[in-house]
Amino acid sequence: xxxxxxxxxxxxxxxxxxxxxxxxxxxxxxxxxxxxxxxxxxxxxxxxxxxxxxxxxxxxxxxxxxxxxxxxxxxxxxxxxxxxxxxxxxxxxxxxxxxxxxxxxxxxxxxxxxxxxxxxxxxxxxxxxxxxxxxxxxxxxxxxxxxxxxxxxxxxxxxxxxxxxxxxxxxxxxxxxxxxxxxxxxxxxxxxxxxxxxxxxxxxxxxxxxxxxxxxxxxxxxxxxxxxxxxxxxxxxxxxxxxxxxxxxxxxxxxxxxx
Numbered sequence: 156x157x158x159x160x161x162x163x164x165x166x167x168x169x170x171x172x173x174x175x176x177x178x179x180x181x182x183x184x185x186x187x188x189x190x191x192x193x194x195x196x197x198x199x200x201x202x203x204x205x206x207x208x209x210x211x212x213x214x215x216x217x218x219x220x221x222x223x224x225x226x227x228x229x230x231x232x233x234x235x236x237x238x239x240x241x242x243x244x245x246x247x248x249x250x251x252x253x254x255x256x257x258x259x260x261x262x263x264x265x266x267x268x269x270x271x272x273x274x275x276x277x278x279x280x281x282x283x284x285x286x287x288x289x290x291x292x293x294x295x296x297x298x299x300x301x302x303x304x305x306x307x308x309x310x311x312x313x314x315x316x317x318x319x320x321x322x323x324x325x326x327x328x329x330x331x332x333x334x335x336x337x338x339x340x341x342x343x344x345x346x347x348x349x350x351x352x353x354x355x356x357x358x359x360x361x362x363x364x365x366x367x368x369x370x371x372x373x374x375x376x377x378x379x380x381x382x383x384x385x386x387x388x389x390x391x392x393x394x395x396x397x398x399x400x401x402x403x404x405x406x407x408x409x410x411x412x413x414x
Contacts, residue, residue, distance in 0.1 A: 159402035170399035192231035215240035272401030286377030353386035
């Protein structure tokens, strides 16, 4: 079994994945930059115990982290827990996808992982939407080459900015919109953020498809993808475990290469 870790700016997702690729358990923590490696090790061990999993069962940890301050903390936490192998995803150690000469050199590990999952599990080309603290749309072409994409403010950032920068608008949670044309402030904010985000995604997808010149598989992942995508006009596959799946695929490729 491996411990797959997807460390994002706001939350970190953990997947306990069997050698077959089956995800046995998933849990989540806040991405707390103030925690020490021992605190993370204790938290992981305690949660795994509650899930009836022993940390000693993990033969490897595979980590994708967009928070440099936490990369070392999770690596040290793995060592504390006695996990022998630690694989930290970066552009140089992933072979499943290649990169176009024009793609940016500092491709985030989360984008690499989702690209690998898309290539391994879905027809290409694929447009991948990741709705995290920031939202990203990236493309993997028919040949499995990462072509780049766009980055825009996430739903949470947009909602928080709306409440922070105005005097009369409250801070609210993101919930399904009752209808587009709303009769009160809270419903109007929810309608605006949900339909506005969905419309933004639809518009970007249209432009991506035009630039690609062909149809593509549309994938979405991230905390709010299940809420936003049903409001899109495009048919989008929501795969909430896309990154955990990609982390397992990367580890599996690494294991085969080292055999």
